[in-house]
Amino acid sequence: MRASLFITCYNDTLYPETGRAVVKLLERLGVTLDFHPEQTCCGQMHANTGFRAEAYSQAKRFVRLYRDTEIVIIPSSSCVAMIRDQYPVLFEELGNEDLRRDLQALLPRIFELSEFLIDKLGVEDVGAYFPHRVTYHASCHGLRGLHVGDRPFRLLGKVRGLELAPLENLDRCCGFGGTFSIKNAEVSSAMLASKLRDVLTTRAEYCTALDNSCLMHLGGALHRQFAGMRTIHLAQILASTETEPAEEFL
Amino acid sequence: MSHTELDPRLAPPFPQAALPVLRNPQLRKNVAHATDVIQGKRAMLVAEKSDWQELRSAAAAIRAHALENLGTYLTQFEERCTAAGGTVHWAADAAEARRIILDILRAEGASEVIKIKTMTSAEIQLNPALEANGIHAYETDLAELILQLGKDEPSHIVAPALHVNRSQVREIFARSMGRSDLTDDPQALTAAARSYLRQKFLSVPTAISGANFLIAETGSVAVVESEGNGRMCLTLPRTMITLAGIEKVLPRFTDLEVMLQVLARSATGERMNPYTSLWTGVTPGDGPQRFHIVLLDNGRSDILAKKVERQTLRCIRCAACQNTCPVYRQTGGHAYGSVYGGPIGAILTPQLMRMEHAQSLPFASSLCGACYEVCPVKINIPEVLIELRTQVVDREREQPVRVFDAMYVGMRAASGIFAAARRFRSAQRLGRIALLPFTGKDGWIRSLPGLGARWTATRDLRGMPGQSFREWWAERKDNQQQ
Numbered sequence: 001m002r003a004s005l006f007i008t009c010y011n012d013t014l015y016p017e018t019g020r021a022v023v024k025l026l027e028r029l030g031v032t033l034d035f036h037p038e039q040t041c042c043g044q045m046h047a048n049t050g051f052r053a054e055a056y057s058q059a060k061r062f063v064r065l066y067r068d069t070e071i072v073i074i075p076s077s078s079c080v081a082m083i084r085d086q087y088p089v090l091f092e093e094l095g096n097e098d099l100r101r102d103l104q105a106l107l108p109r110i111f112e113l114s115e116f117l118i119d120k121l122g123v124e125d126v127g128a129y130f131p132h133r134v135t136y137h138a139s140c141h142g143l144r145g146l147h148v149g150d151r152p153f154r155l156l157g158k159v160r161g162l163e164l165a166p167l168e169n170l171d172r173c174c175g176f177g178g179t180f181s182i183k184n185a186e187v188s189s190a191m192l193a194s195k196l197r198d199v200l201t202t203r204a205e206y207c208t209a210l211d212n213s214c215l216m217h218l219g220g221a222l223h224r225q226f227a228g229m230r231t232i233h234l235a236q237i238l239a240s241t242e243t244e245p246a247e248e249f250l
Numbered sequence: 251m252s253h254t255e256l257d258p259r260l261a262p263p264f265p266q267a268a269l270p271v272l273r274n275p276q277l278r279k280n281v282a283h284a285t286d287v288i289q290g291k292r293a294m295l296v297a298e299k300s301d302w303q304e305l306r307s308a309a310a311a312i313r314a315h316a317l318e319n320l321g322t323y324l325t326q327f328e329e330r331c332t333a334a335g336g337t338v339h340w341a342a343d344a345a346e347a348r349r350i351i352l353d354i355l356r357a358e359g360a361s362e363v364i365k366i367k368t369m370t371s372a373e374i375q376l377n378p379a380l381e382a383n384g385i386h387a388y389e390t391d392l393a394e395l396i397l398q399l400g401k402d403e404p405s406h407i408v409a410p411a412l413h414v415n416r417s418q419v420r421e422i423f424a425r426s427m428g429r430s431d432l433t434d435d436p437q438a439l440t441a442a443a444r445s446y447l448r449q450k451f452l453s454v455p456t457a458i459s460g461a462n463f464l465i466a467e468t469g470s471v472a473v474v475e476s477e478g479n480g481r482m483c484l485t486l487p488r489t490m491i492t493l494a495g496i497e498k499v500l501p502r503f504t505d506l507e508v509m510l511q512v513l514a515r516s517a518t519g520e521r522m523n524p525y526t527s528l529w530t531g532v533t534p535g536d537g538p539q540r541f542h543i544v545l546l547d548n549g550r551s552d553i554l555a556k557k558v559e560r561q562t563l564r565c566i567r568c569a570a571c572q573n574t575c576p577v578y579r580q581t582g583g584h585a586y587g588s589v590y591g592g593p594i595g596a597i598l599t600p601q602l603m604r605m606e607h608a609q610s611l612p613f614a615s616s617l618c619g620a621c622y623e624v625c626p627v628k629i630n631i632p633e634v635l636i637e638l639r640t641q642v643v644d645r646e647r648e649q650p651v652r653v654f655d656a657m658y659v660g661m662r663a664a665s666g667i668f669a670a671a672r673r674f675r676s677a678q679r680l681g682r683i684a685l686l687p688f689t690g691k692d693g694w695i696r697s698l699p700g701l702g703a704r705w706t707a708t709r710d711l712r713g714m715p716g717q718s719f720r721e722w723w724a725e726r727k728d729n730q731q732q
Contacts (some may be wrong), residue, residue: 009668012719013678014712019719035723041668046661048617050639054665061669089633140618173576177616179657184265184614185704190272190580191616192708220709223694249693249712 001121003071004034006062008079009041015212017247021239022075022113025128028239029121033073036065044082047090049179056094059087067102071120072110075235077210080112081145112142113235114151114210124154130240131161134232135204137195137218138170139211152210152234159237165202169195176217192221199229206232256372256403258603261587263610268585277413281405281582284412285573291519292570292624299515309512310628312505313564316466316497317554323466323499324545330469334531336541344374347546351376351458351491354542355385358489360456366473366480367391368460369407369567370493370546372589373602376458387458388450390479392443399426405583405591407569408517413582447479457483457538461494462566463509464543467502470530471543474513474523484527490538496545497554497563509566512626516568549602558637562597564627569594571621571631577614586611593621597634605641612638656701675720682714689713 003026007019026033043058062083066072074080084107091100117123136156142148156164175181175191199207199218207222209215212233219231232246240246261267271277296302316323328338341347355363363380365371365387377387377398389398393411397404400422404410411419420434423442432442459480463472471492473480484490500509514523532541553559572578572592583591587608588599596611612635621631643658652658667677688695695711697703705711717725 007719009674013681014714016715016717016719016722020722023723035720037720037724038671040671040674041664043668046665048636048639049657049661050612050636050641050643051661051665052640052643054661054668057665058668086636140616140620144619144623171620173616173618173620175576175616177618180613180616182701182704183657184268184577185707186265186272187268187577187580187614188616189708190278191576194576194580216712217709220705220711223710223712224696224708249715 001030001071002032002034003073003116004036004066004069006039006042006066006072006074006079007035008074008076010216011075011212014216015233015249017249018075018212018233018235020247021233021236022073024244025126025235025239026073029117029123029126031121036069038065042079042082044079044086045178047082047086048177052090055086056090059083059090060096060099063087063099063103063106066110067106069106070109071116072106073113073116074110075113075210075233076212077112077139077142077146077148078213080110080115081141083107083110085145112146112148112210114142114148114155115146117155117238118151125158126155126238128159128238128240129161129242130159130237130246132206133163133165133202133204134206134208134237135165135167135199135202136170136234137167137174137199137207137209137214139209139214140173142210143171148210155234155238156208159240162237165204167202168198172198174214174217176214178213181217188217192217196221196225196227200227204229206230206237208232208234208237210234256584256587256589257375258588258599258608261608264581264585264587264614265610267587268581268614271581271585276415277582278580280413280415282579284406284409285579288409288519289573292516292573293519295515295519295521299511305508305512306626306628308508309566309626310564312500312508313566313627314561316499316501317560317563319501320496320499320554323501324496326466327464327469327499328545330466331471331531331543332469334469336469336531336543339542339544341544341546341548343548344546347374347493347544347548348376348379350544351493352379352383352385354489354491355380355456356383358456358540360385360489362386362388362450362454363456363458363491364388364390364450364454364483364487365394365457366459366475366483367394367410368458368493369404369589370460370495371458372404374493374546374548376493388447388454390447390450390483391475392440392477392479395443395447396422399423403584404589406572407567407590407592407594409569413584447482451479451482451486455488456491457487457489458491458493459483461492461498461543462513463506464494464499465503465506465528466499468530470503470528472506473527474510475525475527476518476520476523478525481525481527484529485537487538489540490529490542492541492543494543494545496547496550497565513566513568516570516624516626549604552604553601559597559601559634561629562594562601562634564629565594565598566627567594568626570624570626574620574624575615576618576620577616586614593631593635594629597629597631597638600638605638605645609642612642660701671720675718678714678718682716685714
């Protein structure tokens with residue numbers, strides 16, 4: 001199977017190890033990956049901050065870049081939600097009928113990583129080994145935008161050595177919210193404090209998620225507090241094996 | 251508790267208004283506890299309805315249909331209500347509504363009124379206006395009474411005193427009723443309120459209410475409540491004045507079948523609210539013999555005219571969005587500077603202010619979507635928040651001072667960078683160099699200047715790795731080809 005990786009702007013810049021893990025994992029599963037060098041950003045940050053014209057330019061760019069692509073894989077649920085939920089509205093509002101049609105044809109071929117593994121490849125056991133206690137944080141966009149449901153749990157459940165620690169108040173936001181974490185830094189921090197209480201109660205070694213954005217928020221606070229817990233993207237756990245353990249930024 | 255009128259024109263921006271609350275452990279505990287309790291009850295009662303999603307869809311459709319044909323249904327309501335002996339008044343804005351109500355009260359020779367909980371009266375700042383004209387309003391809803399006696403303001407649509415706990419209630423009652431013997435036993439507190447209020451019910455002949463629904467088909471008004479104070483106000487006085495937003499209308503009486511089911515379950519986590527009062531004009535010899543209804547626009551027609559924003563008016567004030575909101579959970583309602591707090595307030599208040607005030611509110615959300623998920627009339631609150639954010643930014647685009655706004659400048663610059671991969675690559679390299687002086691030996695950033703300081707005040711930031719993903723990919727491809 002051939003697929004193209006849309007890595008997302010922040011994974012590209014700040015979390016390349018997540019991208020490398022996606023490559024390692026998918027190639028292990030027999031997927032031939034391609035990376036379009038012209039890709040940049042899906043436009044979510046601009047759209048959600050009120051910069052619609054700018055978001056529109058990025059949306060146009062994305063659709064033009066990928067309209068002929070067989071399968072697009074994105075290791076970030078919030079970027080997938082942006083494309084699925086906001087692009088159609090943007091194109092309709094700005095009356096771009098051609099792009100709207102191209103998007104409609106493209107949408108069924110866009111997958112968040114856990115969706116791709118379960119729905120397209122039909123695998124739960126990806127042959128991973130990660131001998132640690134792990135808790136899963138459900139990002140809001142994965143939970144309520146994409147409705148990924150139990151897909152991440154099914155994948156984690158098959159990872160050898162992994163002990164899954166349930167997280168209380170799973171449906172509650174960590175307080176990141178993109179520019180919300182800057183514009184409303186104090187409220188965002190209060191939400192984070194409340195989420196961290198639940199996360200630390202799990203006594204896990206790692207907190208994982210589908211989105212490095214939430215993990216940047218949680219991980220930033222865990223690091224500040226010397227809390228003894230690390231964050232790691234789901235792709236890195238799934239890529240990890242006995243011979244090649246997860247690549248981490250220490 | 252501080253006493254500030256909840257006036258969006260005077261309220262500080264949300265991030266600033268939230269600060270004192272974030273540092274108030276009692277208030278945060280009260281809000282978290284109360285919202286947990288209501289959410290838990292709601293979740294149980296929603297789970298027992300196998301057709302909950304169908305009910306939501308039906309409720310949304312009824313409300314959307316009513317709004318799309320609002321003119322027709324309001325005219326019908328006016329005709330039927332007038333035919334039944336009611337007097338219908340139309341108020342274009344808050345000032346006109348206050349004037350109409352004052353004129354009615356003056357004609358009645360009233361120096362006191364009893365009130366059933368109405369958020370709309372707080373929206374139009376009615377109580378201070380009455381007070382200024384020598385008319386004292388007695389709140390008869392227990393929570394509203396607590397706030398009135400404690401010189402406080404509502405912080406929640408359904409449970410206005412949600413931020414106050416019972417030991418604080420005891421203090422307020424003891425002080426204002428001269429009852430130093432009171433304990434904080436809920437029954438004792440309720441009994442104290444009951445005997446205080448009973449005198450008012452029996453002696454004040456004029457009442458003011460809000461409305462949960464107006465029924466176009468019959469000209470009826472519906473009020474739902476839990477305490478029976480509403481029933482008292484609706485039966486004992488001589489004159490009843492109802493203040494209702496024009497969006498409250500439902501086409502048919504049978505629409506209540508759907509609306510009352512979703513409202514009680516969403517609002518208080520009950521299968522049915524304890525008291526549902528319905529009245530149609532006046533009934534000779536039964537209840538108030540004079541009935542006035544003031545239909546308030548106050549910006550609602552403008553909202554109705556807008557495609558995305560229109561759904562805001564479907565709201566039935568159940569407050570499920572407030573209870574589930576992780577932002578409201580931390581800040582409570584007062585930070586929103588309006589009687590309408592939480593997610594619905596974040597979209598309703600700026601619109602009622604015609605986007606002239608409360609412009610920080612659309613940004614007071616992490617867009618987590620929990621509000622949309624629980625909304626019984628399916629208002630896509632995140633969608634409206636983004637729409638309003640866009641309007642705020644579009645206005646900023648025309649202001650010369652925008653060049654001093656770091657967020658604005660940063661967003662515009664980012665847009666230019668994302669427009670071409672070549673620029674993005676250069677920005678990544680530049681960023682790596684620029685962040686180097688702030689990056690510790692362990693590769694983490696503990697402190698940043700400018701806007702970045704708002705992040706690093708409470709969170710570390712991973713420093714930029716030496717190689718971006720795209721650089722790694724290009725290198726790997728080169729190696730594979732060699």
